[in-house]
Amino acid sequence: MYQKKIPVSLDCGLHLFMEVVNGKWKANLIWSIYSGIKRPGELQRKLPNASRRVLDTQLKQLIDHGILYKITFDELPFKVEYELTVLGKSLIPAIMYVAQWGEDHRAELENLIKT
Template sequence: MGQKYNPSLLPSSTDKFVRIKNQYICMETSSFMYKRKTPVSVDCGLHLFMEVVNGKWKINLIWCIYNGIIRPGELQRRIPNASRRVLETQLKQLVNNGILSKKDYETKPPKVEYSLTKLGESLIPIIKSTAKWGEENRGELEKLVVK
């Protein structure tokens, strides 16, 4: 059975939170706290890799930032099928996982820029290799994927 609601687990008793399944949503700051159902598996490098890059748009975000598209608005225009909220969530996860760094200029209007960390840059050869595999197998894959 799931755990019962426990306000002491929340960051501040003064904030107003709403619980939806395993997520606590702060109505004042609109931040999300997600409680994992399963622990992160660290006994295999592949599991660690998937934990970091698993997400529909994460590879695209890494690739765009590598190619100089560093502002959130530019990223949104480059990946129009992704909602702004999903992109913001996945950017935050990539920052938290050490793949990206975020520079927040304290200006009006707000300005934010993302860049790859050294760890993030180490993913570029893997992404290039995966893209090459996709191109080499395009004919066969298109028959299977596009129906």
């Protein structure tokens, strides 16, 4: 059970989580890469509403924050993949948890977000 008074340290923890995942597509990128969609073109097709430029920027920020790393294969045609770091993998249960919240309240939320 959670308590009414939130310790300062968790306040800071929330800030750190939001620093990492805040950004329109970041959680989706992490989730997609986790589920095996690892190449830039595949990610773009998975998230067609995002521009390639925005995706590239968010991927770079996720690399800078230690969540992803980029693998460039030394072959032709030129091939790039993104992979989760150990820290990135540790985010997956948290993302699953919040996604389950969204799923549990899906009907209500879809109604509220549309209107």
